[in-house]
Amino acid sequence: MDRVLELKDFNVTYKNKTKKVYAVKDINLTINKGDSLGIVGESGSGKSTLAMAILRLLPERNTEITGSSNFANKDLVQASEKELKEIRWKELSVVFQKSMNALSPVHRIGEQIEDIYRVHKPNARKEEIFDRIKALLRLVNLSERVFKMYPHELSGGMLQRVAIAISLIHDPKLLIMDEATTALDVVTQGQILEEIVKMEQTLDVTRIMITHDISVVATTCNKIAVLYAGELMEVGYVKDILKEPKHPYTKGLLSSIPSLSGEKETLTGIKGHLPDLSQKYEGCIFAPRCEHAMEQCGKSKPSETQLTGENRVWCHLYSQSDRGEQLDISKNLAEVNR
Amino acid sequence: MEEKKPFVKINNISMWYPQKSKSLSQVIKREKQWVKAVDNVSLELQKGEILGVIGESGCGKSTLGRALARLEHPTQGDVFIDDVSTQNLIKQDQRKFRRTVQIVFQNPFDTFTPRDTIEKILMRPLKLHGIGKSEEERKQKCIDILESGGLKPAEEIMKRYPHELSGGQLQRISILRSMLFNPQFIIADEPVSMLDVSVRAEIINMLVTLSREKDATVVFISHDIALTRYISDKIAVMYLGKIIEYGDSETIINRPQHPYTQALISNTPSIDLDEIRETIKVEGEPPTPVNPGPGCYFAPRCFKATKNCFKHYPDTVELESGHLVSCSEI
Incomplete structure (x- = not known):
């Protein structure tokens, strides 16, 4: 399968004179062509940092990125500003939560989209650009009139649609949406999410969706990566993980979300709070809050365990003592219950 | 079902804000434009009941909460708690009113004075209201209430400043503080x-347990529909300052009747992958609550709207016992 983005030992550290904050740690993640990956985590889990670091939008003066992120035969971590400029919008684009605020209030929407089109195709004819923009506006369910309007004439939902249209203008290979629908109302959000899914059936785009809301991932993504305190807990197919979460953190997270249908179940939540990220921890980072924590969890970091298919989990409950041996989950779990 | 007397009776409460005149003709004619943030809301709550208020941002649900807590003086209407008019109560004995009605705000980081320790924050209201004979007694009460909310060791926490605590801990303290006086009516705004x-x-869970323990009536304001279903006995749906549907929470979630409620629920993303739902499309965004109408406020966006809907605001109909809907197409 075609790999679009491959992160290897990806670390992001914020630093100032006195201390370091380890925001993202040892991420190994591959995104294949046509995937839609949802990255979920609570605030402080490093999900936005991860996105910004992939995009290389973090200020260099106080951040340190190590490892590699391979995208379009380039290592984005090492890429120069000039190389990045060539990739941005064209192959890698982004929609932020407040992307709509980036629109200039004194220019018409059409002019602003045109500007971005010309970044990569400076010699394009006007008609060509107009056709492209109008097709894009239709794609995100906006009328062509928007082309001649100013940002203040549009509502938040429409502006966010414009931002999505802009991000798609050069048919990027990878689209990152960082809480792109969080600020919107339920009804508007629901509609935009549906449009995104529909639109991808015709486009050739791979998407990373960063959100704190698992239900958004459930409706729009096929894969999910669960982040906690900057570390990956579990990665895999949405349909597997939401039905049968393996990692205790994912379990806790899912049991904290009330459901709209079916029986009312008591919400349990997870006790405790996020660890201090300016320190390095020896064991599993979730161990202090984990109800299944064992002796081992405080001592060593769990390594990656391959479950069925592409699903992976980082937890001692599932780690194999010998490679090639059958997973001895039941034994481990029984031990915990005892 | 036995007809019980409502404990809290919200009677035609309205909160209008004047808007600056925009055009010259308005200035000359002295026409006043009103933003009707809350418009003629009437609700009844039984003792110990939890009412969820849901709606999109800007629908006036927070303003309703503020008006109920009398942080703003409603333009018209009144709230009766156990047959006592709060309008009169707040004039006669404001402290007693504050002991009866409490509000919990959304942002725990803004709720507390940053310069005071938690101890000071909790002790001040007790002293003001003359509860407890001595300093020690008041302090013990604070410790007790913090520990009842699972904040241990309480004495350690009381020495701290708000910025030294996490959001979750602060919000717990905020809820516990509102429970200090055993209020009869609590407004929880997101x-x-x-x-x-x-x-x-x-x-x-803590909010539910505590309010059940004290048999307090709660208005729970939220935009999260699934959460509101989890916590409330009754749900009221607001749109542009008006309650458009009200009923038992299960009825509202499973069998919504108003087109807006149907759209709202069908557009809520769910984590249940097996659940197949048809999402209902709604055109446009909520209009501004400046002089809305005539006709149903939702009509311009409604998929069921007929000509009739644009003529006058629909009456409220009782479909089954306790399920009220304001829609002329039902």
């Missing part, structure tokens, strides 16, 4: 929407 999902559950 109490957990600033918090992380994993800490939400505990705080919500």
Whole structure:
């Protein structure tokens, strides 16, 4: 399968004179062509940092990125500003939560989209650009009139649609949406999410969706990566993980979300709070809050365990003592219950 | 079903804000434009009941909460708690009113004075209201209430400043503080929407347990529909300052009748993958609540709208016992 983005030992550290904050740690993640990956985590889990670091939008003066992120035969971590400029919008684009605020209030929407089109195709004819923009506006369910309007004439939902249209203008290979629908109302959000899914059936785009809301991932993504305190807990197919979460953190997270249908179940939540990220921890980072924590969890970091298919989990409950041996989950779990 | 007397009776409460005249003709004619943030809302709550108020941003649900807590003086209407008019109560004895009605705000980081320790923050209201004979007695009461909410060791926490505590801990203290006087009526305005999902559950559970223990009536304001269903006995749906549907929470969630409620629920993303739902499309965005109408406020966006809907605001109909809907197409 075609790999679009491959992160290897990806670390992001914020630093100032006195201390370091380890925001993202040892991420190994591959995104294949046509995937839609949802990255979920609570605030402080490093999900936005991860996105910004992939995009290389973090200020260099106080951040340190190590490892590699391979995208379009380039290592984005090492890429120069000039190389990045060539990739941005064209192959890698982004929609932020407040992307709509980036629109200039004194220019018409059409002019602003045109500007971005010309970044990569400076010699394009006007008609060509107009056709492209109008097709894009239709794609995100906006009328062509928007082309001649100013940002203040549009509502938040429409502006966010414009931002999505802009991000798609050069048919990027990878689209990152960082809480792109969080600020919107339920009804508007629901509609935009549906449009995104529909639109991808015709486009050739791979998407990373960063959100704190698992239900958004459930409706729009096929894969999910669960982040906690900057570390990956579990990665895999949405349909597997939401039905049968393996990692205790994912379990806790899912049991904290009330459901709209079916029986009312008591919400349990997870006790405790996020660890201090300016320190390095020896064991599993979730161990202090984990109800299944064992002796081992405080001592060593769990390594990656391959479950069925592409699903992976980082937890001692599932780690194999010998490679090639059958997973001895039941034994481990029984031990915990005892 | 036995007809019980409502404990809290919200009677035609309205909150209008004047808007600056925009055009010259308005200035000359002295026409006043009103933003009808809350418009003629009437609700009844039984003792110990939890009412969820849901709606999109800007629909006036927070303003309703503020008006109920008398942080703003409603333009018209009144709230009766156990047959006592709060309008009169607040004039005669404001402290007694504050002991009866309490509000929990959304942002725990803004709720507390940053310069005071938790001890000072909790002790001040007790002293003001003359509760407890001595300093020690008041302090013991603070410790007790903090420990009842699972904040241990309480004495350690009381020495701290708000910025030294996490959002979840602060919101717990905020809820516990509102419970200090055993209030009869609590307004919780999005109490957990600033918090992380994993800490939400505990705080919500704490709010429910405490209010059940004290038999307090709660208005729970939220935009999270699934959470509102989890916590409330009754749900009221607001749109542009008006309650458009009201009923038992299960009825509203499973069998919504108003087109807006149907759209709202069908557009809520769910984590249940097996659930197949048809999403209902709604055109446009909510209009401004400046002189809306005539006709149903939702009509311009409604998929069921007929000509009739644009003529006058629909009456409220009772479909089955306790399920009220304001829609002329039902």
